[in-house]
Amino acid sequence: MLNVLMLGIGQCGNRILDAVNRESFGGSSKLSKYYSRQKFPSRVETLAINTAVNDLKELKFTAAKDRLHVPNLHGVGANRSIGKQGFWDNREMIMEEIEKRGDFDIAFVMTSASGGTGSSFTPLIIHELRERYKNITVVAVMVLPFREEGSIYLQNAAFSMRDIMEVESDGIILVDNQYLKRLSGDIKTAYDKINDMVAERILFLIESLDSEMLSVTDLGDFKTVMRGGLGMGTLGFYESDKKTTSLTSAIEGSIKPGGLLYPANVYEDAARAMIIIQGSRESLDVDEITKSVEKLSSKIGQVFKGIVIKKGRPKVLSVFTLGQVPDLEMLYAQAAQAIQDEKGRKTRAKKQLDDAFAYIEDLEEIY
Amino acid sequence: MRLIYLVVLALLASPILLAPMAAAASDDDDEVDEEITSREFSFRAGDGVKIGDYRVELISVVSVMDGLIEVKVWRRASDFEDWRVMEDHRDASFDDGAERGGLTLTVIDIFDEETVRMRAEYRSDYGYPQKYVTERAMAPKNLPKLAVQTTVDRTDISSGDEVKVTITVTNTGNDTARDVTIQDSPPLSQFRYLAGYPPKIKNQLSPGESDLAVYSMVAVTEGEVNMPATVARYADSKSTIYSASSPSISIEIKPKRMPDLVLKVDPPVPIKRGGEGPINITVENNGDASAYRVEVKAEVKSDGKSLEVVKGSLDESFFEIPPGGSETYSATVKGSRSGSYAINLKASYQGDGEMIQKETAFEVTVLEREYKYLYYLPVLPILIIGFWLFRRYKEYKY
Incomplete structure (x- = not known):
């Protein structure tokens, strides 16, 4: 039984x-919530942290x-x-709230x-989790903003990702809001949809x-996968x-760019992968699984394969870490450009x- | 032909022709050719009647029953005087009888001790008789006279009841009554005689004295009984026998008095399961006699402890319950199992020497356990759901 901590920080989290x-x-x-009961596969503790009460x-x-x-007032205003500063001021309170929920093996x-x-x-x-829990695996789930959303958002994304890498998280699962563009309907439904996909x-x-x-x-395998490549990955x-x-089409479907939370070309960009296949006993054909995984591992290198027998239609989850993230470079470039622009605007305004x-x-003053 | 007619006519006419001749012949036999006539007279003792020179006086009635009277007949201006006791319906000739110029008297009827009807035959030329009253009749007579009175202590009785008969004989006359005997009717079959029968009375009763005889009897049958008159016989100083009787009494004998017990149970209120309930039993005597040694016994048709008497008893006994009276007692029963329990009450009692049994049955119902809070049951889920929802709401309300 895994002890899982899930933290949702900020409005999006x-x-x-x-x-x-x-x-x-x-x-x-x-x-x-009025008639049902929460059923987590493991012991899951959730905690939503925010500076804005309204959220x-x-x-x-x-x-x-x-x-x-x-x-801290109503939010930190991006x-x-x-x-x-707000975190430092309230660090003990926040960590106490986490610590009283017991020991954890993994934190999202x-x-x-x-x-x-x-x-x-x-x-x-x-950083605090790493300090306080010795054997914890900490995975960040980061939602990237629309590239057009604004310079502050881009710069925040750029710096926070760097910070996360620096505090040695066990990996970042990227979720791209660009994904929203593929979804139809109103913005709220789209946001909900993407949140649901991540949760699922x-x-x-x-x-x-x-x-x-x-x-x-x-968990060790998962950790190994997450630590591969750039330490950034995504879920399909x-x-x-x-x-x-067909199981083959299901496995392939899970690694198609369309099925990923962060659009990437798995066959070319992935560093390590984990394919988890769930399905009823009769649907799990050895041949199909082997062939598909072989095909993937020939391209990627290491592919962990997990098979769970459970009644229902076959479900496939793929976890990847990426060896190269061209989009990210672009994001940082855009961020740098945005910072430069901001700086320039600020200088001009100052001047x-x-x-x-x-x-x-x-x-x-004369009166 | 004509001759035959004449002969027949002569034959037919001959009795008519001969008759006066015969009469003339018989008239020739009598010495005196005076006609004799008769008349009837009513006499009271002391009364007299003048017939020519004869005087007829009724001295007394010697005996009504034997039909004997005493008369005195005498003739004025002569030494003829005849005292005689006459017998009823028998001719008595005085001074050689009417045919010889005397009198012939016949007692026709004796009404009572004083009144007599007589017929007198005499020669018609004595003229019309004249009644007179002698001095003796007007003088007070020293005679005993008894009054008999029979009373019963009650006339409205039931079979088996005792009746006391009192016969009182009082001498209301002014002479001593002798040889007094009373005769009650021959024993009546409707009664059983207990004591004092046949009744006896003093032999002699002085004027004003009274005596009584009491006897008792028990009615054995039912119906209306007419007690005949009680007759007292007595004689006066001259041994003249008199009698007196009481009016008759009618007694109605009703059917035997019996106690009649009725067992009444107040309809028992249904008992809650595990609860207790009272049972009130009333024993009423609706009969007309006391019930003795009344014993009421209850028979509960219940298995084990399903229905038990926890207080008092369903059995009870009473020594006597008078007619119209009632006794009430109660017991408390406890019902442990629901159902209907039949209880049979038996009362045995003694009435008129025999044991009588009466039964009554009633039911005690023990109800199913009443789940009063059942009414709250529909509300409970709503409350629980409400509480649950509220709790969830609170849990997720930030």
């Missing part, structure tokens, strides 16, 4: 956490005791400096890379790691529908203001 909690209720009904209040499926408000810290609280708190919390995959991952697999993939998922019951103030430099 909170919402993913809420999605996780809703998923654990089994139903998608809004009222499921915490919006949550629907997270118990009140699992919502931690860090009193300012990482204020956010960091879910956040947006671009926001204020999330991007500033996450590296620090990971992470819970599937936990369930798989905690269940008795035919081919062994455990495919659930067979009635028409496609303009200085010039303007120069007019009144030696003057006194």
Whole structure:
């Protein structure tokens, strides 16, 4: 039995956490929390942390005791400096809240890379977790912003990711909001959809790691996968529908760019991979699995394979770490450009203001 | 032909022709050719009647029953005087009888001790008789007179009841009554005589004295009984026998008095399961006699402890319950198992020497356990759900 800690930090993190909690209720009904019971595959403790009370209040499926408000005005205003300060001021309170939930084997810290609280708190919390829990595996789930969202968001994403790498997390699972563009419908439905997808995959991952697999993939394997490449990876998922019951197509579906949370070309960019196949006994054909995994490992190198026998249609989860992230480079470039632009604008504004103030430099107010 | 007719006519006419001749012949036999006539008179003792020179006086009635009276007949301006006791319906000739110029008297009827009807035959030329009253009749007579009175202590009785008959004989006359005997009717079959029968009375009763005889009897049958008159016989100083009788009494004998017990049970209130309930039993005597040694016994048709008497007893006994009276007692029963329990009450008692049994049955119902809080049951899930929802709401309300 794995002891899992799930932290949702900042508005985005909170919402993913809420999605996780809703998923654990089994139903998608809004009222499921009134009649159902949370069913986690392992011992899962969830905690939503935010500096903005309103964001915490919006949550629907997270118990009140699992919502931690860090009193720092109403949010940090996307300012990482204020956010960091806020964390330091409340560090003990936050960590105490986590520590009283017991010991953990793995922690998922879910956040947006671009926001204020999330991007500033996450590296620090990971650092604290590493300090306080000796054998914990900490995986960050980071949601990247729309590239067009704004310079501050981009720069926050850039710096926070770097910070996370520096505090030696066991890996980052990237979730790209660019993904939203592929989804139709209104923005709220789209956000909910992406949150649900993240929640579903992470819970599937936990369930798989905690269940008795035919081919062994455990937490150590997951750690190995996550530590490969750049230490950044993503999750792919495919659930067979009635028409496609073929296991090969299911496995391939899970590594198609369309099925990934972060669009990547697995065959070319992946460093390590883990394929978890779940299905009923009769659907799990050895040949199909072997061929598909062989095909993948010939390209990637190391592919961990896990097989879980469970009634239902075949489901496949793929975990990747990437050896190269061309998009990320672009993101950093955009971020750097944005910072430069911001700097330039700031300098120009300063200069303009200085010039303007120069007019009144030696003057006194006369009434 | 004509001759035959004449002969026949002569034959037919001959009795008519001969008759006056015969009469004339018989008239020739009598010495005196005066006609004799008769008249009837009613006499009271002391009364007299003048017939020509004869005087007829009724001295007394010697005996009504024997039909004997005493008369005195005498003739004025002569030494003829005749005292005679006459017998009823027998002719008595005085002074050689009517045919010889005397009198012939016949007692027709004796009404009572004083009144007599007589017929007198005499010669018609004595003229119309005249009644008179002698001095003796007007003088007070020293005669005993008894009044008999029979009373019963009650006339409205039931079979088996004892009746006391009191016969009181009082001498209301002014002479001593002698040889007094009373005769009650021959024993009546409707009664069994206990003591004092046949009744006896003093032999002699002085004027004003009274005596009584009491006897008792028990009615053995039912119906209306007419007790005949009690007759007292007595004689006066001249041994004249008189009798007196009491009016008859009718007694109605009703059927035998019996006690009639009725067992009444207040309809028992259904007992809750495990609860207790009272049973009130009333024993009423609706009969007209006391019930003795009343014993009421209850038979509960219940297995084991399903229905048990916890207080008091369903059995009870009473020594006597008078007619119209009632006794009440109660017991408390406890029902441990639901159901209907039949209880049979038997009362045995003694009435008029025989044992009588009466039975009554009633039922005690022990109810199913009443789940009063069942009414709350539908509310309970709502409350639980409400509480659950509220708790969940609180849990997820930030």
